[in-house]
Amino acid sequence: MNLTFNELCDLLWIAAKETFTMVSWSLLAAILFGTIIGLFLYLTANRFFFKNKIINQIAGFIVNATRSIPFLILMVAVLPAGFYLVGTSIGPKAVIFPLAVAAIAFYARLAENAFSQVDNGVIEAAIASGASHYRIIIGILFPEAFAQLVRHATVTVISLIGYSAMAGIVGGGGIGDLAIRYGYQRYVTEVLIICIVILIIIVQVLQFLGDTFADHLDKHKH
């Protein structure tokens, strides 16, 4: 089976839009909720804030449990729940929910790590200065962790592109799905190769942008 150039372009364009939809929404959810959960994990583990071993371990267990499920299995397991949220269990929209769940858990751990890399001495100095916890979190913790949060968001978005390739299982579409359907199932090797090249370019560009931004934020530190 041969595709005309125009047909190929259409297929790629649609696939790219689907990948963008899936990855951008789930990334947004990951950054939003993952940061909050990561902050929660950090605050309940740090003696300068609200150290609570039991609550921290429960929260940590939930995050780890989510992360330990392979994405393919997580996706089919949570799709029914996603059905209630987005009204469908097929297509890119349906895949956003499982992608978001996986990405939130992934980013939560990375965000916690970014916060705990902030020098405890700087936090201690802020406490000693009489600043409130809220002010320290907003005014010290976030700015100090920001570059690292950006780096971790880059890692997350690249993992998300990988996960989104599995979305084809539930008709999610996207570039990865295109590669499987045409390149693997229909033996159109050109499509497979083009998809691989596009994915490599996207990942390289994202990595470059993420690193550049993070380095810009870090430029005063060393």
Add this chain to the structure above:
Amino acid sequence: MINIPLIQVKNVSVTFQSKKQTIHAVKDVTFDVYEGDIFGIIGSSGAGKSTLVRTLNRLADPTSGEIDVNGVNIATLSGKALQNFRFKMGMIFQNFNLAASKTVYENIAFVLKAAGKKGEAVKSRVQELLTLVGLSDKADAYPAELSGGQKQRVGIARALANDAKILLCDEATSALDPQTTTAILELLKQLNRDFKLTIVLITHEIDVIKKICNRVAVMSNGKIVELNDTFALFSQPQQAFTQSFLNVDENTLLPDNIKNNVKGTLIRLRYIHENATQPILYQSAQLTHVEFNILHGFIEYFNDRALGNLVVELIGKPDNIQALIQLLKDHDVIIEDIS
């Protein structure tokens, strides 16, 4: 006028529960700090001084005992009251602990805003503080662009931002070279003099104590083993631990072969007060017909007070030597036979 201590530490103990054992970091410590004091706590690492100084601003809480600051039991403070209390008690650290993502200006502005200052008030106060610590041209620099001494000056400006009356120093000069240490100590002295700033500092550096503290507590294994004013502590240490820890006589230890070849009586003289600067030894030796041979010695100055330490060999008739020693004792010279 009754002089009420600004800080009263009463029978404070701090214990930590680690997985396997209970650690007694501070054991039943009691001392007072008066307004205008530069109070030093010296001890080797692990002596508990870091924990002790943190109990003063509630970064650590005592397991038992009580701390009063300005007559208020600080264990009763919480929330807004604790914040207000901390605004008036600044702290500086060995590693400076400045936020790396903030400029010098932003680091200081942060604590001013934390105390509710806004807009112009923040701006002018930051400038005032930077001028005070000699960094008025560094407002827009990031900590990474500053030297250690400059970072500590920012730390001091930040600590005093909200008109702190007390400054806690946690090994504040331990990461600095000797010249920078001297400059920072001079600044602390000046702040103490000009603003009646009360300073509580912990250190393992004997020089820091000698240079600026008026009162000192020597700490070992969580306990205060000796507490006195600085001059008295160095001139007449009461405890063996203090004597060895402060290295009081180390500078005048004689090499063994010299010591073995000494024929006369070997004594150590410790001059205190103004007699350190008088020719007492020469005059007394002439009167008693004893010859002396100086083998080692130095004079140290603590602010305006001199402390002399001499090791001499006395040659003469035993009676005359006894007479000389008595004469020196009459002049308040402390004599120790070390032959």
